Amino acid sequence: MRPEDWRKLGLRDDEYDRIKEALGREPNHLELGMFSVMWSEHCSYKHSKAVLKTFPTTGPRVLQGPGENAGVVEIGDGLAVCFKIESHNHPSAVEPYQGAATGAGGIIRDIFTMGARPIALLNSLRFGPLTDERVRYLFAQVVAGIAGYGNRIGIPTVGGEIYFDPCYQGNPLVNAMCVGLLKTDQLRLGKATGIGNPVILAGARTGRDGMGGASFASVELSEETQAPDIQVGDPFTEKLLLEACLELIGRGDVEGIQDLGAAGLTCAVSEMASRGGTGMEIELAKVPCREEGMTPYEIMLSESQERMLLVVAPEKEAKVHAVFKRWGLTSATIGRVTEDGMLRIRMHGAVVAEIPARSLTEDAPVYHPEAKEPTYLKSTADLPLAAIAEPADYDSVLLKLLASPNLASKEWVWRQFDYLARTSTLVGPGSDAAVIRIRGTKKGLALTADCNSRYVYLDPYEGAKIAVAEAARNIVCSGGEPLAITDGLNFGSPEKPEIYWQFRQAVAGISEACRVLETPVTGGNVSFYNEANGEAIYPTPIIGMVGLLEDATQYCTPSFKAAGDLVVLLGETYDELGGSEYLALIHGRVQGKPPALDLAKEKALHRTVLAAIRQGLVRSAHDLSEGGLAVAVAECTFGNQLGAVVELARGDLRTDSLLFGESQSRVVLSLPPEKLPALQTLAAQEKVPLRVIGRTGGDRLQIFVDGNRSIDRSVAELHTAWQEGIPCHLP
């Protein structure tokens, strides 16, 4: 082997030396290829592994933490929830429809691999500004791709979030989250156990598509980046695969199971063997191929979609093939589990690769890159409030904020998703969190995905903390008790010390928030190298959170429900404009520190709101986030076109901080006046500041500050601005 042989595959010189050491000889071409994909960042997490170990990953409900295909938490009644988020950023930048579609397909497989029936999808998307033609194309195609896959497979897309910022212009983010439900005794793991057990490959045939996708995901995008062949998603085959696998798992016919994703068969065989402490013998001539004449290298590295690897007991083998056949799928026994820990890959009997399974997985390199505080923070940290002029017209500021694509209604997007499939959606997209019921029980799940990456950019530690807190607040405002998170960590190149510092800080921030809020990390995904032509995206650690409602009918939504109700603000407002949408949109500044977050106060707020919802005290609850109090109250008026009169006292705050500042740990509630004393008691117990700020009624939103009319617009006008915010940019 010459240095260019391994360098071309993205391996470093010292990594090549390690490979020789692991094998005790020079690798052949196939072996080198297998190492290159398994030791890519995407598969090995070599730059992140050490840091990810610091996450809190245990809790009384956690049945399966990180390291498997997805995390699993118990919810009582013998049931558990399985969920995970995953990125498909680079494929979506190249071919947005198929990139997004196969992203959805991949995460769905991760869920049913665990023995869980997928019951909901969410997504978290980031694009450049919609004023750009290419961005509009990417945006429309990504949405269509998610819809095309999720709708066809019959899993509702119930929620998500979308932001637009120039930092994502060349490198959009497409993160998909899937949530599944299983009986706790049907949990299956990706482990190859039982020496001599047959290994079965099922689902789609193997083609030459997606070769080297894992390596592609592990470099920065540039003009010269060579994209692999696009994988085409086939939701129809995946639906059949899903039903066949769940049927087999339900009948106890499967010992171990794993889906084929990045690094294809190489990853599946090495991870299953490695987790099981076993080895495998594989005969590639038995792999059902889509094209003739495929080489061992192509078969082992293909990333063809909709495939599964199963380990079954010998006496179940024939039955398993029969079930796949009944579902119209190909399946073939391609090998056996062995006890020597080696992957022995044969082609027509001849050994073409022989590698210790662990050397591809657990023994992959782990790096501790250099971290350095970014210099930009010195210039962004200081926000001289005195230099920010207060606007003369708050009405127009509110209208502009509502129409900003980041805050505007995302209905144009979610109307394209079948959010009602499975007839279990109680609260669909467009609310703080989605709520779905669990048939056959009283329970429900609240689901959300959140991250304000501008905050994370301005202070990775605090910003990441806020992402967790906001996700939990959304769950709580919907009536759910936060259970656990999955994280989609999207960053630039970890080989740049400033990016690595962002990553380390963000992980530390998530960890702290998860400890205090008691929402362990059950898994997730790291996506590095999100850069276009040398410019990194804002650090974007997306938090996917699952919450539990013991009684699904006790969900809550943001909309005001009845005229004459009191409008109550929980939490404290400060002069905090740093990192706000208001500051960026109206004053053109991405500057300052994100709002301060006291996790103990946040937790107290959650207890208060949750108790109030469960006791039936409140008719609506909405968390305050981008756009602050004025935007939050406006959003509460839209659902039922029911206005409000709000009276605020400024104290020593600026009026713009009061109306549009994004101070944390705040919630707007509405409730019948007679319920106020009970709410006050709850808030007092938890020392949560409570102010009655107004009353619902009429068809206008009027906000008075110290008796001065600051905002006075019809609900209809505000609603139209909010609804048209995205469609007005599209043809």
Place this chain on the structure above:
Amino acid sequence: MKFGVIVFPGSSGDLDLYHLIKDVLEAPVDYIWHEDTSVQGFDCLILPGGSSYGSYLRGGALARHSPVMAAVTAFAHRGGLVLGIADGFQVLTEAGLLPGALYTNAGGRFHCHSTTLRVENPDTPFTRNLHRNQLLSIPFAHGEGNYFVDPATLQQLEENGQIVFRYADERGQPSMEANPNGSVSNIAGVCNKTRNVLGMMPQPERAGEAVLGSTDGLAIFLSILKYWEGRQ
């Protein structure tokens, strides 16, 4: 009476229909596999929504050639009750059991939202619990629900009372604005001449429980049960 829910490869509405009939209506129901060649023992067949065969080629075009469809066709010709919902409606038009065709929504995109339906003909086995011009709130979710028939066929449908549901606004007018997918004459559901086969794009099984926001879809299933009782 016993309902049979047909499972085509790729169907997903089958699970929701089964749940509604078994757990909400507490009526006998079973799945029928697409490779079955007999539908004996069933009194009403339902072709579910979803994406049979991935909705590839055209919605319903591939499922229409499933082995079970010969039995479904014979059952329908004998006067058996057949209800096709969304993708199932497409299968029925492709199979020639219902007139017309369904193609890409006028907006070009998949849409999921609630629609208001106006009952045009309460005199069918599927609508006898309803009255003329009654409004139902039933969600729809599809990309190919744009119903087309030529003008001559449309006139026949009108004359024979085959138009069962129309998309309407909240005042009950089948207006342009209330037409969510471009369907000819706002048609949301049609039946055959003998009125024992109904196809509709909106999905009544999604409006069958109060907790889901509407129970208006139940009336269709209750009508079927009542019709059956009357026949016994």
Place this chain on the structure above:
Amino acid sequence: MWRAEIKVLLKPSILDPQGQAAEKALATMGYTGVDRVRVGKYLEVTFNAPDRTAAEAKVQELCNRLLVNTVIEDYTYHLVEVAP
């Protein structure tokens, strides 16, 4: 062996939502003078038939029975004899 190259388009009288959308997009991109865009399907089917007459009959049968919905779609085809 024969290869049929089949083009399927919506009938002229039927609204073509995809074509309309593409037409609009071209206009917003600044292309003037684009009169009409129609979006259809192109299919290739390779099959056995003893002669051209039989091949013609076969293509029409395939189209009418499955590949085309003649209520809303028109089709044209081109037959090429290919080496097996």
